[in-house]
Amino acid sequence: MKAWPLLAVSCSLHRSGSSDPYCIIKVDHEVVARTATVWRNLNPFWGEEYTLHLPLDFHHLAFYVLDEDTIGHDDVIGKISLSKEAIAAASPRGIDSWLNLSHVDPDEEVQGEIHLDVKLLTEAQGPRLCCHIIEARYDLAPRDISGTSDPFARIFWGSQSLETVTIKKTRFPHWDEVLELHGEEGPLRVEVWDWDMVGKNDFLGMVEFPPDVLLQCPPRGWFRLLPFANAEEDAGCFLFYFITLPTSSFLPSLDDTVTPLAMLDEVSSGESRQDIATQLVKIFLGRGLAVPLLDYLNLREVSRTTDPNTLFRSNSLASKSMEQFMKLVGTPYLHEVLKPCVNRIFEEKKYIELDPCKIELTRTRRISFKGTLSEEHVRENSLGLLTGYLGEILEAITGSVDKCPPAMRVAFRQLHQRVKERFPGTENEDVKYVAISGFLFLRFFAPAILTPKLFDLRDHHADPQTSRSLLLLAKAVQSIGNLGQQLGRGKEQWMTPLHPFLLQSITRVKDFLDKLVDIDEEALEAQPRLLFPPSAVIKEGYLHVRKAEAGALVPRFAFKKRYFCLSSENLSYSKAPEWQVRTSIPVCRVCAVERVDENAFQQPHMMQVVTRSREGQLDTLYIQCKNVNELNQWLSAIRKASVCNEGMLPSCHPGAFRGNRWTCCLQQDRTVQGCSRTHSAVTLGDWSDPLDPDAEAQMVYRQLLLGREVLRWVCMEKSAVPEPQRAHTAAAAAHLLAVIEDLEKAHKALEQQEKEQAGGGSLHP
Template identity: 90%
Template sequence: MTHILALWGRCTLPLGCPGTLFQPSRTATVWRNLNPFWGEEYTLHLPLDFHHLAFYVLDEDTIGHDDIIGKISLSKETIASASPRGIDSWLNLSHVDPDEEVQGEIHLDVKLLAEAQGPRLRCHIIEARDLAPRDLSGTSDPFARIFWGSQSLETVTIKKTRFPHWDEVLELHGEEGPLRVEVWDWDMVGKNDFLGMVEFSPDVLLQCPPSGWFRLLPFASAEEDAGGKLGALRLKVRLAEERILPSVYYQPLIELLVESVLSPAQDDTVTPLAMLDEVSSGESRQDIATQLVKIFLGRGLAVPLLDYLNLQEVSRTTDPNTLFRSNSLASKSMEQFMKLVGTPYLHEVLKPCVNRIFEEKKYIELDPCKIELTRTRRISFKGTLSEEHVRENSLGLLTGYLGEILEAITASVDKCPPAMRVAFRQLHQRVEERFPETEHEDVKYVAISGFLFLRFFAPAILTPKLFDLRDHHADPQTSRSLLLLAKAVQSIGNLGQQLGRGKEQWMVPLHPFLLQSIARVKEFLDKLVDIDAEALEAQPRLLFPPSAVIKEGYLHLRKAETGALVPRFAFKKRYFCLSSETFSYSKAPEWQVRTSIPVCRICAVERVDENAFQQPHMMQVITKNRDGQLDTLYIHLVVGHPQKTVFPGMLPSCHPGTFRGNRWTCCLQQDRTVQGCSRTHSAVTLGDWSDPLDPDAEAQMVYRQLLLGRDKLRWVWGNVTSHMYHILYM
């Protein structure tokens, strides 16, 4: 049986704002396993008024629908009331009742009128939003039905939408009792599917007639706990609630952070970065490092930030053997920088070999305690091999794979992003200046390889799914092969300094190959840091060479037009190519006629709400034409995730929806030229819409950490500088 986990964020925005159903996050499928392990982490950006998070465990079927095994639903209150570390426990799965799987809101205006012949109820059913998709197309065919006493009426059915607009007035006479409004999905065959309901008591109808948006609820029933019969799921869930202020409030803090890097003080113990390093714990340091790198990356100053942090780390290190071995702010920032900037580079280097390992599924084992001779029949037609033959065969396979990986890495100097190379060059210089002695000659190499091999290449080899090198986790046999390869790559990254010192003596047969690789690695590192830093300073925000192709592949696109819902066939399939200079597309890769848009004319690249075209993975590219007017291209991605670069003429806001039916589907404004209702992002750092560059949100996280640590700052330094004190209490 195959298992899969899906994570949904069900959210309702404040009244008067359009709701949003967040695109579900889905783990990889673990095949034929009743005790699956995922180890995957997701970050969802939720509105302040979200209600529940639901986790579904499904059995994936190659034909037909996936079967739902069970679910866990956590309310916002449950998550918020947990410890600061959040929820970390095993939770039993519950049965899934289709009548309880509801979401969205309905817009009503209800009046109860007193007349001579009896009360008259007037229910204006205006519209609904974010209804659950019940059809294969990802939409529904919703209609509304009202019940008042023994009477009922219903609206017309709106086909293929999760955002129906009825604008119907239903009237009932001469009854008393509660009012119930239900929303259903109409089906031609079989019974209709329940989409949610709201109910109002007679007192509410008399004293405060309902008018506005109301959250749809399931039928009242106690959720049944299966008592472990359906299995249990171990979850780690942490809720961090932040209120983001306008940009102007964060400018003093950002300017102070930038100033401490560009104009470092002689006494660095009172700089904001030194304070952050002091007050952040091991758990929060990675988050702080990520936010700092994003802030400086957006301003084109990520490399100076790393140089500043690395200099502080190197200066206070007395033993070169301990350099960057701790999870300091410097080491975490360097690690996050590589992930944010080097993901395309990582894919280009490792993906071919990783794919080969997954496809070949060779049995590899060197540890005598783990060798299973019964598996050797897969590698020999002569029956079961001896333990010695298994180890010899495994050694040959390992060295073959390692040779391919090492060749790909050492030949990748020109593929490495310039920003990474400059950061490594500066680190190389700082370490060489701090430890110039002959006996410490290898320290400058180990400092770089420790990041590049131990914290970048080796983890990606160990868990390719977490680095998007593969869509699924490895099976146990392939996972063991990847573990052995990751261990070997770590040894190469340590330049053989740890060989023979560990308990895994069964790795000794691999040592000759590892020792022979050290000279090649040093030569590679020398070439890697041989780059002119001034070239990057001339274009400080450029992460890729001007001629380099950042991303290419097939997509579907069309130009923005007013009118009704756009059918899928209206999108034209094109092959696109994105570089640091142009975004171009044509009918095929070899097609001579191409449409090219200079990057300098691109004003925004943003995600489009799923409801705009009734399909996910939609994005928009807003450009400025020669007349200064804004044009919009809607794009349906076919390959991977979007990749955004930095645009000089960035718009401050845009509409995440489309203009259809004389209104924007996102904010319902009826003016086509009205200012956008959603802020644009300066870039997407990981090629994933869930991780945009958002300076205000990043600065808020840094400010919050300083605020939480203000008491510790007073105790450590006795007093905070007046400028910093003002910012902490702004």
């Protein structure tokens, strides 16, 4: 598992002098994420970050940059392809640099697998090669306008070659042919081509076996199709293997001053602390120990701070852990508090501006029937709109004490107590409030208001006008979170008209914080260790649905618009959210969640949910989404909800059964085994992810590897730590070095296990 940030890509010049670029991410040619389009820009900045859960048997991770066209197909600008081998060999730090986009060559866009059974027989008249070409499957590149291919296979052995028959209009050909060649020696090459009546045939991929493999271990099984041998491989990032790291190694006593956890804080770099904090919080959250972890980190931070004005101002492990804890535990709370107001701001699209240098009077015609307003009128109108929105936001926040998760409230209560003990006296009366509001307002509510899409409050980024309104609101919320301490000290004096409202809000905020920390720590004992209760809604929204039926072409109106609701227990849908009559599917019966070929129903963005009834019969529900992002989100959500199900299908049909045959593989048996392998392990990471301590611990392991030399130096008592603590520090470093050694052994054992599983003559895991 790894977060792959999409930062910036330099695009080549479009013929019209501009481009509308966006980026898509593919795992083994399956699109798993798509960024927003940056309109009319040759140097786009997306700033979007995705966490992808990758299966251990994946082959490639690819990033494509495309130019969106309103008419016709989108143009491919370039791509970056990262092989699994290159990713595994990369530096543990991953990649944080510019990479050159490569040209997209159709002969290198190879996708799919082929099923072979090869035998090399020794006879009196010479060697005889029997190559049983059984089938090929899944994502052979569709080269025809129909979205399919007309594939045939061709084998080469020495100077001889033979071909199979051509299977028309399918991406899942089933040849079941045995091709025999006599009296030659040398490597065997199997190629797959798409036959064209006009023009040259299109290359779909190849696999090659050297002579020693044919003699010692004849190929038998599924093999991944590869591009021609001159195709170049790109350098890659970092692959994480799943290794367990015991939490008992890190959770110290609050009286300890030198601990492995403290050492981890010291050896971690500033840019990596957010990732480390996220994984640590998830690990301890899964064990029900997140609040004690935060209390230890906060106590360590508070005890080392001498000036209360600098408390939690740095990006320490304590501040990052609190920030990530709020996101993990408090995202449903954040949605409930802010979503109504944020939606209103997006829908109303009001022009708001207080800075005289940024006011555009031409825009005021939208809000006045009397022509252009003066600058003063614009500021007065903007002030009224801002105070109105702020009043609604403040009312929602200060009235949300009972909605705040108990774990957050207990963590804030402990923080409140630690700060109060460290900075007593009336002169420091506000410090205990600022410590909490600094996290809750400055690092939680304000960033969500500024960029709602990154907090799942909206599906798309705001337009420039709405984005400016959100920025002004976020600044105001930050000032409220600082309890007005910075008002009038900055350069933005044009915010002064808003100061009276902000100062009046401080009393309400303090009262809210007092109520927030008024909770008994025993309230946590009855709380589950999951991120959300089993009955909580994971995802909901309108989709189009249709049950599987045999028959001819399905008209568009056969898909009904329904409101879907997914929890960890059920996937249900009805005509409207408030509708009483609902169709409910237990999540425990889901056995596959996959994409559907566009040509199956002549409609895009389709998915299927395959379930098994109590009688053992497989039923399929076809669902259409609005766009590829929504499709990926629903695929990911249902896959994660059903991650622990037994009896998940290894394969399914990406087409539909119409006209007495499957549209994908053309098989006429409705119950025949699926022609495409399933992808239940490919998901997007978000706040609702199930806790996976093994996966989270791998990030900590990576950080320990990066800090190994520092730990060795400390272990030899050569650090700058004062003499009385040097021995304790060395002992803590030695403890972590022992943990690293144990994990390395487990890591090597897992690598060896993977190699053994990949053996036996089959290149397919």
